[in-house]
Amino acid sequence: MPAAKPTVPSVWARQRRQREQPALSQDRIVAEAVRLLDEEGLDALSMRGLGTRLGAGATSLYRHVANKDELIELVVDEIYGELRVPDADPATWRAAVTECAQSLRAMILRHPWSATVLGQVGLAELGPNLIDRSERMLAVLHAAGFAPGTADLALNTVLAYTMGTAISEAAYLSMLARSGQTEDQWADDLRATTEQAIEGHPRMQEGYAALHEQDPRQIREDNFTYGLECVLDGLQARL
Amino acid sequence: MPAAKPTVPSVWARQRRQREQPALSQDRIVAEAVRLLDEEGLDALSMRGLGTRLGAGATSLYRHVANKDELIELVVDEIYGELRVPDADPATWRAAVTECAQSLRAMILRHPWSATVLGQVGLAELGPNLIDRSERMLAVLHAAGFAPGTADLALNTVLAYTMGTAISEAAYLSMLARSGQTEDQWADDLRATTEQAIEGHPRMQEGYAALHEQDPRQIREDNFTYGLECVLDGLQARL
DNA sequence: CGCAAATTGCGCACACTGTGCGCTACGGTG
DNA sequence: CACCGTAGCGCACAGTGTGCGCAATTTGCG
Numbered sequence: 442m443p444a445a446k447p448t449v450p451s452v453w454a455r456q457r458r459q460r461e462q463p464a465l466s467q468d469r470i471v472a473e474a475v476r477l478l479d480e481e482g483l484d485a486l487s488m489r490g491l492g493t494r495l496g497a498g499a500t501s502l503y504r505h506v507a508n509k510d511e512l513i514e515l516v517v518d519e520i521y522g523e524l525r526v527p528d529a530d531p532a533t534w535r536a537a538v539t540e541c542a543q544s545l546r547a548m549i550l551r552h553p554w555s556a557t558v559l560g561q562v563g564l565a566e567l568g569p570n571l572i573d574r575s576e577r578m579l580a581v582l583h584a585a586g587f588a589p590g591t592a593d594l595a596l597n598t599v600l601a602y603t604m605g606t607a608i609s610e611a612a613y614l615s616m617l618a619r620s621g622q623t624e625d626q627w628a629d630d631l632r633a634t635t636e637q638a639i640e641g642h643p644r645m646q647e648g649y650a651a652l653h654e655q656d657p658r659q660i661r662e663d664n665f666t667y668g669l670e671c672v673l674d675g676l677q678a679r680l
Numbered sequence: 681m682p683a684a685k686p687t688v689p690s691v692w693a694r695q696r697r698q699r700e701q702p703a704l705s706q707d708r709i710v711a712e713a714v715r716l717l718d719e720e721g722l723d724a725l726s727m728r729g730l731g732t733r734l735g736a737g738a739t740s741l742y743r744h745v746a747n748k749d750e751l752i753e754l755v756v757d758e759i760y761g762e763l764r765v766p767d768a769d770p771a772t773w774r775a776a777v778t779e780c781a782q783s784l785r786a787m788i789l790r791h792p793w794s795a796t797v798l799g800q801v802g803l804a805e806l807g808p809n810l811i812d813r814s815e816r817m818l819a820v821l822h823a824a825g826f827a828p829g830t831a832d833l834a835l836n837t838v839l840a841y842t843m844g845t846a847i848s849e850a851a852y853l854s855m856l857a858r859s860g861q862t863e864d865q866w867a868d869d870l871r872a873t874t875e876q877a878i879e880g881h882p883r884m885q886e887g888y889a890a891l892h893e894q895d896p897r898q899i900r901e902d903n904f905t906y907g908l909e910c911v912l913d914g915l916q917a918r919l
Numbered sequence: 920c921g922c923a924a925a926t927t928g929c930g931c932a933c934a935c936t937g938t939g940c941g942c943t944a945c946g947g948t949g
Numbered sequence: 950c951a952c953c954g955t956a957g958c959g960c961a962c963a964g965t966g967t968g969c970g971c972a973a974t975t976t977g978c979g
Contacts, residue, residue, distance in 0.1 A: 464956080464957095465956075487935080487937085488937065488938080489935085497958085498958045499936095499937085499938085499958090500937095500938070500958065500960095501957045501958065503937095503938070503939090504956055505956090508937075508938075509937065509938090556799040556800070557796065558799070559799060559847070560795040560796040560851060561795070561796045561854070562851060563795070563850075563851030563852060564852075565848070565852040565855045567874055569877075572878055572884065575884060576881040576882075576883055576884050579883035590887070590890055592883070592887070593903075594903055595910075597845070597903055597907060598841070598906065598907030598910050598911075600844070601841055601844030601845040601848060601907060602837070602841040602907070602911070603844070604847070604848070605840030605841055605842070605847070606836070606844075608798070608799050608802060608844070608847070609802045609803050609804070609836075611802075612798075612799060612800060612802030612803075613803075615800070616805065635806055638808075638811060642811055642812075642814075642815040644815055644819060644831070645814060645815050645818065648818070648828065648832040651829055651832075663833075664836055667833045667837065668833065668837030668840060668911075670914065671837050671910075671914025671915055671918070672837075672841070672910055672911055674917055675909065675911055678910075678913055679910070726964080726965065726966085727965080727966065727967080728964085736929085737929045738965095738966085738967085739930085739931095739967070739969095740927075740928045740929060742966095742968090743926080743927060744927095747966075748967090
């Protein structure tokens with residue numbers, strides 16, 4: 442009796458393949474990946490885990506996504522789709538650029554895992570959403586009076602500043618999240634160690650002391666707008 | 681014969697433990713990790729691989745480093761140590777800040793893997809080198825005339841812009857490296873696909889066409905200094 | 920000097936990862 | 950009805966970070 446195939450759990454338990462689920466698709470996979478990342482962070486993104494959330498096996502995902510790196514590229518372009526870019530209007534270009542920058546920063550802070558991932562993918566992999574948003578931002582700057590070649594430079598300047606700020610903030614918030622504290626009540630754990638760390642560095646202590654009496658969220662906000670105004674002033678001077 | 685312990689490779693082959701190697705130490709581990717990262721990239725950093733390069737087993741490293749995340753924090757502070765910060769001098773503050781920014785950008789481009797890693801760690805984890813460099817940069821801005829509270833804002837602005845630019849560049853260079861091309865000869869592979877991607881987006885095509893006739897390195901350089909001058913102009917206007 | 924205590928390195932094991940291969944069942948066409 | 954492309958899945962493999970406990974070496978103390 443040569444045991445016809447080792448896999449015979451039960452020949453009768455067949456016919457359990459239903460098509461109730463909306464089936465797998467690249468869109469569904471990417472959307473669920475974003476949800477998983479928002480809820481549990483970058484380390485928690487595994488093909489097995491993502492498959493389970495979709496009611497599917499791990500390797501089923503590979504029918505719709507080449508590999509994990511490609512999935513991440515898709516996820517990044519997905520969240521680029523959240524960016525809001527106002528219509529071009531010469532009169533209000535400063536407000537429009539400000540809104541773009543705020544939208545980008547808000548997007549990164551809404552998805553803090555993107556800080557890590559943007560360092561791998563950045564603006565290099567050109568997905569459709571990134572292309573579309575870039576085109577419309579260029580239109581805004583173009584209408585503002587920047588020459589075609591210069592609009593590129595201006596856009597890169599604003600985006601670089603905004604991404605740099607937001608990535609730092611996101612890294613900081615992720616650190617807090619890992620330590621289990623919220624931003625308001627981290628005083629006990631981290632403040633003590635950082636205060637000890639900057640001992641003997643008077644200028645850092647000065648700057649640090651200012652953080653005590655203000656809402657940290659407000660400080661981050663002010664910080665961001667201060668630098669953004671600097672950049673915009675510098676750009677305006679070049680018009 | 682109950683086989684006294686399964687591990688009896690040879691009772692005679694003992695005494696092979698020598699202390700010729702400088703032994704393991706946190707410094708040696710971190711330094712070798714940086715070397716490995718520079719040579720083979722972030723994905724190639726595994727505890728086993730790093731151990732092998734040091735002539736040690738994987739788990740031996742854990743005597744000197746709590747875990748991989750801590751190793752990465754140490755590595756980041758290690759490369760922060762490469763930053764050059766000029767002495768404070770009111771007359772030449774603009775040149776000094778420029779040199780800081782260039783030094784930071786050069787550091788990131790020298791260690792492209794840091795782009796990914798800075799998105800996790802950023803400026804949040806305060807290692808000794810980061811504290812020291814921050815203190816001295818604050819001194820530069822302080823001497824330039826920025827009030828204590830404002831010097832923080834100014835520094836963050838410059839650093840955010842510089843990190844944003846350099847991280848994007850590093851991500852782009854890493855992408856090229858993964859595809860096996862150098863920056864000059866990527867024309868054949870990637871240019872075709874990106875040109876197709878931006879079809880129907882006139883403003884992006886315009887900006888893209890400019891890249892054809894110039895040295896890409898020079899373009900990146902000009903891009904960086906353009907934005908940096910913007911930021912510095914904005915700061916100067918606030919003095 | 921000699922012996923005890925602390926430190927260092929390492930083999931093993933575990934749970935988990937990304938992903939290639941080949942099978943099975945389904946949906947649609949002739 | 951037969952057929953075929955395709956979606957999903959079980960299995961397997963190599964490789965990961967890291968806890969545990971043993972062995973050897975170094976250090977400290979009498």
